[in-house]
Amino acid sequence: MSKLLALLLLLAMVIHLIKPLGLPGLRKRRDFWKIAVGAIALMMVTILIRP
Numbered sequence: 001m002s003k004l005l006a007l008l009l010l011l012a013m014v015i016h017l018i019k020p021l022g023l024p025g026l027r028k029r030r031d032f033w034k035i036a037v038g039a040i041a042l043m044m045v046t047i048l049i050r051p
Contacts, residue, residue, distance in 0.1 A: 005046065009039035
């Protein structure tokens, strides 16, 4: 599950660099780092929840 999540978030970052997503807080190409920060936080939560 975590590998799938990592691939999806990496794909979102690449897509955002090509064409910004237009979501609040993600309107410019240079905002791709926000996706990376969210990905790291989401992976940490995933690791903490796993038994």
